[in-house]
Amino acid sequence: MVNTPAVAAYFAGDPSRTYQLVQWLEVLHVLDEVHPVCIVLRDPTPAPVVAARTHLPVHVAETLPALTELYAGLDPQVVLYCNNSPQNFDSLLDGRRLHVHVNHGESDKQSMASNNAKAYDRVFVAGEAAVQRYVTGLLEFDARRLVRVGRPQLDLSRTPLVEPSPRRTVLYAPTWEGDADYNDYTSVDTLGASIVEAVLALPDVRLVYKPHPKVTTSRTPVVSAGHQDVLRLLEEAAQADPGAGHVAVLEGDILAVMPACDAIITDVSSVGLDWLYLHTDRPVFLTDRHGDLDALREQIPISRCADVVDHTGIGGLTDLLRLRLERDEHQLARMAMRHHYFDELHVGESTTRFLAAVSELVALRAQLLAGPEGAAHAG
Numbered sequence: 006m007v008n009t010p011a012v013a014a015y016f017a018g019d020p021s022r023t024y025q026l027v028q029w030l031e032v033l034h035v036l037d038e039v040h041p042v043c044i045v046l047r048d049p050t051p052a053p054v055v056a057a058r059t060h061l062p063v064h065v066a067e068t069l070p071a072l073t074e075l076y077a078g079l080d081p082q083v084v085l086y087c088n089n090s091p092q093n094f095d096s097l098l099d100g101r102r103l104h105v106h107v108n109h110g111e112s113d114k115q116s117m118a119s120n121n122a123k124a125y126d127r128v129f130v131a132g133e134a135a136v137q138r139y140v141t142g143l144l145e146f147d148a149r150r151l152v153r154v155g156r157p158q159l160d161l162s163r164t165p166l167v168e169p170s171p172r173r174t175v176l177y178a179p180t181w182e183g184d185a186d187y188n189d190y191t192s193v194d195t196l197g198a199s200i201v202e203a204v205l206a207l208p209d210v211r212l213v214y215k216p217h218p219k220v221t222t223s224r225t226p227v228v229s230a231g232h233q234d235v236l237r238l239l240e241e242a243a244q245a246d247p248g249a250g251h252v253a254v255l256e257g258d259i260l261a262v263m264p265a266c267d268a269i270i271t272d273v274s275s276v277g278l279d280w281l282y283l284h285t286d287r288p289v290f291l292t293d294r295h296g297d298l299d300a301l302r303e304q305i306p307i308s309r310c311a312d313v314v315d316h317t318g319i320g321g322l323t324d325l326l327r328l329r330l331e332r333d334e335h336q337l338a339r340m341a342m343r344h345h346y347f348d349e350l351h352v353g354e355s356t357t358r359f360l361a362a363v364s365e366l367v368a369l370r371a372q373l374l375a376g377p378e379g380a381a382h383a384g
Contacts, residue, residue, distance in 0.1 A: 010062070011040035011367050013081035013102075016055075017047040017092035023054055024218045025087045025109035028258070030059045032157045032359065037061060039360055040367055043079065047072070047092050069095050076102070082370040083363060089121040097124050101374070103366045105129060110275025111156055111346060113305045116188045118142040122150070129154045129362060131278075132348040134306055152362050155347055155355025159282050163261035170250050172211040173330050175204045176266040177235075178259060179292070180274035181219035182228050190273040192292035193220055194227040196319060198234040200270055200292075203322035205242050205251075214239055214253040215262050217274070221255050268330060270314065277307055282347050285339050288329040290314050290322075306345055310338035 014033055016026040026044070033042050043062040046052055056063045064079070066072035076099050084102045086093050087109045097104055103126045108117070111131035118138040122128045129152050130136060140148050167174075177200055183189045192200065193216065204212045214235055223229050236253055243251045254262055259276060263269070263284060270290040271277045277289055289311040293301050296315045301308045312325055312335070329335075350358075 009041070010043040010079055010081050012036060012042045012083045012085060012363060013045045013076075013079065014042060014061075014085045014087070015045045015093070015096050016051070016087065017090035017095070018051075018088055019048060020050045020054075021219060021222060022088065023051040026051075026055065027058060028109055028158055029085075029087055029107070030055075030061075031161050032356065033061060034059070035157075035356060036360060036363060040083075040363060043081070045072070045075065045084075045096075047090075047095075069098075072096065073099070083366050085363075086125065089116075089119065093121075094124070103127070103370045105363075105366065111135060111278050112275040113138070113273055113278075113307065114183070114188055114190060116183070122146065125150065127152050127362075127366065129359070131156050132346050132350070133344075134346045153348060154358040154362050155350040156279070156282065157355045157359045158260070159279060160353050160356045161260075163258060165264055166254055166257045166261040167213055167252065167265040168250075169265050170211045172209050172249065173207070173268075174211045174213060174266045175207070175326065176213045176215060176262065176269045176271075177201065177204065178215045178262075178269060178271045178276045179217065179220060180272040180276065181217040181223060182225050190292075190294065191217075191220070191228060192272050192294055192314075193231040193235070194225075195231075195294045196292055196314065196316070197231045198238060199319045200314065200322065201235050201238045203319065204270070204326065205238070206323040207326055211250045211252075212239065212242070213251075213262060213266060215259050216255070217276075218256075268326065273305055277311070278346055281307060281310075281339060281343050283352075285343050286333075286336055288312070288333050288335065289339065290326070290329075307342055310335045310342045 018025055036042055044055060046065045049065045052063055052065055064075055066075045072095055081102060084096055084104050086106045105127045106125040107129045128150050132153055136151055139146055179193045180191050182191045220232050239251050239253055268288040269280045272292045277291060280289060291308050291311040291313055293313050293315040298313060314322055
């Protein structure tokens with residue numbers, strides 16, 4: 006007899022997207038102490054990678070009949086989804102579970118609020134900014150599905166991947182190019198080399214390059230070439246000044262890189278918002294590959310408390326970096342913006358909210374299955 010999990014974390018992404026699930030594993034370990042958790046994969050390829058990172062049971066169901074049989078045996082009460090893979094709909098066919106979309110980060114990317122959300126019983130979001138993203142971006146969306154839980158990953162302590170330095174350390178952390186033009190926010194192919202040159206022109210500086218995992222494996226020629234240009238410039242700088250400590254961190258958790266850094270240059274993605282939450286007192290520079298500042302300010306709230314880097318202003322980036330590292334004029338605005346994205350949450354409280362929200366759904370599912378009397382009690 007298979008041990009019965011209360012919660013199944015479902016992942017139907019291809020191997021290049023395994024990072025989406027991996028970033029949830031430590032949170033799922035905490036949840037497992039309250040409600041037993043298992044992992045359900047649709048592709049066997051990521052199974053060894055996932056199994057090496059968790060003690061949770063990992064199951065693989067490649068076909069719909071196999072998934073149906075697995076759910077019948079496991080009988081999970083709640084199913085969590087960290088992306089919007091088309092194969093999620095195989096799992097959503099099962100009407101005897103409560104289905105929850107938890108996503109894999111808080112971001113202003115257009116893909117973050119899509120009609121896919123209507124398929125889930127609940128959508129866990131970080132805070133007010135995410136609520137507004139869904140309410141204003143979708144037609145006929147029931148906002149009662151939204152549950153504000155913060156970002157539990159930001160509660161976890163991490164072993165630093167980069168040592169502190171007496172030099173001023175600037176983190177360049179670009180995102181990938183997305184699946185479509187509308188969701189392409191990367192600066193690697195358009196501004197990457199210029200950003201690196203501008204940072205390296207600062208005296209007494211250390212540059213840390215931490216790209217999105219999919220940048221390092223990109224099959225888009227201009228992105229791959231841009232990434233190689235950045236690596237080349239970084240290597241040349243490291244050889245010219247070995248004591249500077251310039252480094253490319255191509256693996257590992259970016260949250261473990263941030264503590265050693267004094268400022269961040271990033272694209273529209275979850276990275277800038279994670280920095281906003283954890284390091285509100287440190288400057289943010291946000292890239293705009295499209296060169297439309299008005300649209301950026303309107304659609305991307307964090308841009309209102311950051312310095313924007315685009316083609317027209319890249320020539321002044323060195324001086325602007327120097328100025329912000331000496332006199333940070335946006336700190337108060339960032340404090341207010343942190344509240345907009347993450348409510349008034351402090352470190353530790355997102356996990357509490359997340360556990361409570363899952364527990365409520367576990368109890369609700371039991372009440373709903375109990376019939377009209379249980380459902381009435383649940384209401």
